[in-house]
Amino acid sequence: MEKWLEELQSLLPEGRVLTSLADRHSYSFDASFGEHLPDAVVQVKEKLEVADVLKLANRYKVPVHPRGSGTCLSGGPLPVHGGIVLDMSQFPAVIDLSPRDLTVKVTPSVLTGNINKAAEKHGLMYAPDPSSAHVATIGGNLAENSGGPRGLKYGVTKDHVLGLEVVTPEGEMIKTGGQTIKNVTGIDLTKLIVGSEGTLGVIVGATLKLMPKPPAVQTIMVAFDEVRKAGEAISQTLTSGILPAKMEFMDQACIVAVENFQPVGLPVDAAAVIIIELDGHPETLRVERGLIEEIMEEMGAKEIIIPKSDEEAAKLWHARKQVSPAIAKIKPTKVSEDATVPRSKIPDFMDRLELIKEKYGLEVVAFGHAGDGNLHPNILCDKRNVEEMKLVEKAVEDMFQAALDLGGTLSGEHGIGTMKAPFMELELGEIGLDMMKRIKDSWDPNGILNPGKVFPEKGQKLVLHHD
Amino acid sequence: MTSSLKERLNYDKTFDCVQCGYCLPACPTYETMEKETHSPRGRINLVKMVAEGKASVEDLKEPIEKCLGCMACTTVCPTNVQYGEIFEGAKRVIDEERPRRLVEDFLFQSFFPSSKWMSTLGNATWLYQKSGLQKVSQRFGLTKRAPLQIHEFEAALPSMPTPKKRRRERVDRYVRKRPAVAKIGFFKGCVMDSVFFETNQNTVELLLRSGAEVVFPEAQTCCGALHAHTGKVDQSVELAKRNIEAFEEEGFDYIVNNAGGCGARLVEYAHLFDEGTEWYERAERFVDRVRDISEVLVGLDGLAFEKELSRTVTYQPSCHLRNVQKVTSEPLDLIKRIPGVELRELERPEFCCGSAGVYNIVNYEDAMDILDVKMQDVCGTGAGGVVTSNPGCQLQMKLGVEREGLQMEAVHLVDLLMEADPRPKW
Numbered sequence A: 001m002e003k004w005l006e007e008l009q010s011l012l013p014e015g016r017v018l019t020s021l022a023d024r025h026s027y028s029f030d031a032s033f034g035e036h037l038p039d040a041v042v043q044v045k046e047k048l049e050v051a052d053v054l055k056l057a058n059r060y061k062v063p064v065h066p067r068g069s070g071t072c073l074s075g076g077p078l079p080v081h082g083g084i085v086l087d088m089s090q091f092p093a094v095i096d097l098s099p100r101d102l103t104v105k106v107t108p109s110v111l112t113g114n115i116n117k118a119a120e121k122h123g124l125m126y127a128p129d130p131s132s133a134h135v136a137t138i139g140g141n142l143a144e145n146s147g148g149p150r151g152l153k154y155g156v157t158k159d160h161v162l163g164l165e166v167v168t169p170e171g172e173m174i175k176t177g178g179q180t181i182k183n184v185t186g187i188d189l190t191k192l193i194v195g196s197e198g199t200l201g202v203i204v205g206a207t208l209k210l211m212p213k214p215p216a217v218q219t220i221m222v223a224f225d226e227v228r229k230a231g232e233a234i235s236q237t238l239t240s241g242i243l244p245a246k247m248e249f250m251d252q253a254c255i256v257a258v259e260n261f262q263p264v265g266l267p268v269d270a271a272a273v274i275i276i277e278l279d280g281h282p283e284t285l286r287v288e289r290g291l292i293e294e295i296m297e298e299m300g301a302k303e304i305i306i307p308k309s310d311e312e313a314a315k316l317w318h319a320r321k322q323v324s325p326a327i328a329k330i331k332p333t334k335v336s337e338d339a340t341v342p343r344s345k346i347p348d349f350m351d352r353l354e355l356i357k358e359k360y361g362l363e364v365v366a367f368g369h370a371g372d373g374n375l376h377p378n379i380l381c382d383k384r385n386v387e388e389m390k391l392v393e394k395a396v397e398d399m400f401q402a403a404l405d406l407g408g409t410l411s412g413e414h415g416i417g418t419m420k421a422p423f424m425e426l427e428l429g430e431i432g433l434d435m436m437k438r439i440k441d442s443w444d445p446n447g448i449l450n451p452g453k454v455f456p457e458k459g460q461k462l463v464l465h466h467d
Numbered sequence B: 001m002t003s004s005l006k007e008r009l010n011y012d013k014t015f016d017c018v019q020c021g022y023c024l025p026a027c028p029t030y031e032t033m034e035k036e037t038h039s040p041r042g043r044i045n046l047v048k049m050v051a052e053g054k055a056s057v058e059d060l061k062e063p064i065e066k067c068l069g070c071m072a073c074t075t076v077c078p079t080n081v082q083y084g085e086i087f088e089g090a091k092r093v094i095d096e097e098r099p100r101r102l103v104e105d106f107l108f109q110s111f112f113p114s115s116k117w118m119s120t121l122g123n124a125t126w127l128y129q130k131s132g133l134q135k136v137s138q139r140f141g142l143t144k145r146a147p148l149q150i151h152e153f154e155a156a157l158p159s160m161p162t163p164k165k166r167r168r169e170r171v172d173r174y175v176r177k178r179p180a181v182a183k184i185g186f187f188k189g190c191v192m193d194s195v196f197f198e199t200n201q202n203t204v205e206l207l208l209r210s211g212a213e214v215v216f217p218e219a220q221t222c223c224g225a226l227h228a229h230t231g232k233v234d235q236s237v238e239l240a241k242r243n244i245e246a247f248e249e250e251g252f253d254y255i256v257n258n259a260g261g262c263g264a265r266l267v268e269y270a271h272l273f274d275e276g277t278e279w280y281e282r283a284e285r286f287v288d289r290v291r292d293i294s295e296v297l298v299g300l301d302g303l304a305f306e307k308e309l310s311r312t313v314t315y316q317p318s319c320h321l322r323n324v325q326k327v328t329s330e331p332l333d334l335i336k337r338i339p340g341v342e343l344r345e346l347e348r349p350e351f352c353c354g355s356a357g358v359y360n361i362v363n364y365e366d367a368m369d370i371l372d373v374k375m376q377d378v379c380g381t382g383a384g385g386v387v388t389s390n391p392g393c394q395l396q397m398k399l400g401v402e403r404e405g406l407q408m409e410a411v412h413l414v415d416l417l418m419e420a421d422p423r424p425k426w
């Protein structure tokens, strides 16, 4: 056995360093692409254990890859350089609410959905609501700066973090930010860590901001017979003085995929649907709902559907949550992107996607948080088909180019990870990327924390096929 | 063994899994064993790795053997991954690779399916209760293989009627003088018809009071669930054929059973045959008529509950009834009809109790960890009794009550219903 592994085993309680082949394979993947076998999986349950593991990793120059629930869509927790997978999911889950401060303290393994559930008991809410909130850890959400449908009105994870407890790559414990709503003491390290994809530190605790739970919600679904019309209707709504909590978009292929799996009566003959959620006081909702109906009719909506009960509304939102996995039924491999464009450019981006689809003859579907310009174009393919995968690589590149041409960005919420690293320079320019890299290098001088992510390695290209 | 390892492991089906992780919070073993290796996503990935030659069948063994087969994962999977088929394929491959065990072969090939097996098992259980199973199991060499915690279960078993009493009280046909509202073929089940003989009698009584006529087809045999769950797929197909044949003899409206585990096997018979074959068609006709007792009692709606039973109960659904047969509301509906019974539902009814066929015997420690989680939920309801819909769950719940040192009863739904002594509505 290698020396570092032996020492690692003596550092942690028995049974928490996993080295059997079955265990190693079980932490070799996430919800994206690629599979990389780690040498060991370490299940940490205390802050000090995290610090110990990182110190050892620095001494032996062994890479450490933090992992939550492994639902990442960009390869963030993959041990691309072997070494250690640091399993954060078994950290004791603690949710410590301070209802009077409207804050909550959590440990990294807490499932995001449970934070909101706990807050609701006090008439509060934790606003960020990624579709995967019932499975993903808050640690993963913070590392990816995840967002969800409610991001349109309430922002994404970073807008709800007051302070963090972090173990630095060299194994030192620090606190960033605090528990107050306002805080301008020095450079904002909290915002630096949030979204750093596990490359600048391991998050071991967080203080999050809660909000009053809106007293009522109103769901409206609108169907269109042209995708462009749907895109225009979104812009029209957002410039009319109404800010819905959510405005979600699904194209026809997504609608059909969900209906095939769990039929809820979505209009399968529509080219696209928008599902809207308004929240606020019931009186306001009544007025806003009327206004939205007017706008949608003016914009040539094919059908406006108002759910008759809370259960019916819940079904629609459940259907929306199922899109991402359900489209995988179309073909076995799903290459999922989340390029984001300025909201007014959504219709143009859709047109570009259509062109890409035709150019390569691939299955391309799109859904997402259209209200904030964050679309999820997905290419459905079969990774056993080498020729097809080569086309997919080209199509992905075209998609990124299209988003950037329209003034957008590579990723709205899923992160860069391994998959988008090769395109970083395209968006940031050489110097921009280098400034980022300098931050990384000064925080992690030995380059042991989550290497192979965010920053492209020399000559790295997007490779989705195996010859 | 002509098909390739990839085929036998249902390799193609593993591609339906997109590794989204939605199944993680539903899986009892992921919760108690705290490892992705013991999660549905981890297990499916390992099967894929073995099929691709990146890991060996030996690596797959523990993760698969520790799976409860409760199918909770399939109820939340957004891509409808056929985990049941992947699981059974893996069990089969593991079974084929393992050195043969004489005792096990005897049990599964001769003992369970023998023509007189039902009464044999019944007699054996009775004998065991009278003489102590330790002796019997020592003779079979079972205790050498795994230190069975039989004595724990022993305390939980109901007292058995003698074989003589069973022969005296059982007839094979309960005909009605008035025209029957339905003709029912009763699937008696092995453990049900020996250890839980009284529950079977109560089931027949409820059906009769509902206005139905009940027949026990003589040629019926074991459902094959245990065989399939231990990787003996060929034998389980053989048993399926015999049952399909047995229930074809008369035109039954329904084929009724009262054990969630058996029922789950019966409804899957069609999957055992290739589509388009004669046996597939026959299996489909069989499956179409299979019902759990609760479904039929609700459907016939022939019982009037008047007698008051004063108590609070909670309901622990059998995983196989809930997740495979998808029967969820009927048992609750029936419990609510009994005057004076207050139903306090579990917070996580979908969470397995850890019984899972022979799981609690083979993986005793793991099963007890799962049971502890379940008992916390049960205690949280503050109910005075637990109602179940499967004999294995009932025994497990009794064990749980004892381990917690509680005063609480665990009864089969059918026995609770009979206690309320319902009248025929007509």
Ligand SMILES: Cc1cc2nc3c(=O)[nH]c(=O)nc-3n(C[C@H](O)[C@H](O)[C@H](O)COP(=O)(O)OP(=O)(O)OC[C@H]3O[C@@H](n4cnc5c(N)ncnc54)[C@H](O)[C@@H]3O)c2cc1C
Residues within 6 Å of the ligand: A030, A031, A065, A066, A067, A068, A069, A070, A071, A072, A073, A075, A076, A077, A088, A108, A129, A130, A131, A132, A135, A136, A137, A138, A139, A140, A141, A142, A143, A144, A145, A146, A147, A148, A149, A197, A198, A199, A201, A202, A203, A204, A324, A325, A413, A414, A450, B019, B020, B021
């Ligand atoms: C079906 C599906 C739907 C999804 N929907 C959404 C959505 O609506 N919005 C959205 O934003 N995302 C979505 N995602 C992506 C994913 O769920 C999020 O990125 C989530 O935040 C990942 O959390 P996790 O616990 O699974 O982390 P992992 O996938 O395990 O890790 C993600 C990253 O975080 C790092 N990390 C994990 N824990 C820590 C820690 N404690 N400290 C430091 N770094 C850490 C890892 O190294 C990795 O880089 C979806 C994914 C799936 C499969």
Ligand code: SF4
Residues within 6 Å of the ligand: A325, B016, B017, B018, B019, B020, B021, B022, B023, B024, B040, B041, B044, B073, B076, B077, B078, B079, B080, B081
């Ligand atoms: S929910 Fe289904 S698709 Fe998702 S990881 Fe589990 S088995 Fe795979």
Ligand code: SF4
Residues within 6 Å of the ligand: B026, B027, B028, B029, B030, B038, B039, B040, B043, B066, B067, B068, B069, B070, B071, B072, B073, B074, B083
């Ligand atoms: S069958 Fe039950 S124990 Fe097995 S993987 Fe699925 S949920 Fe887990």
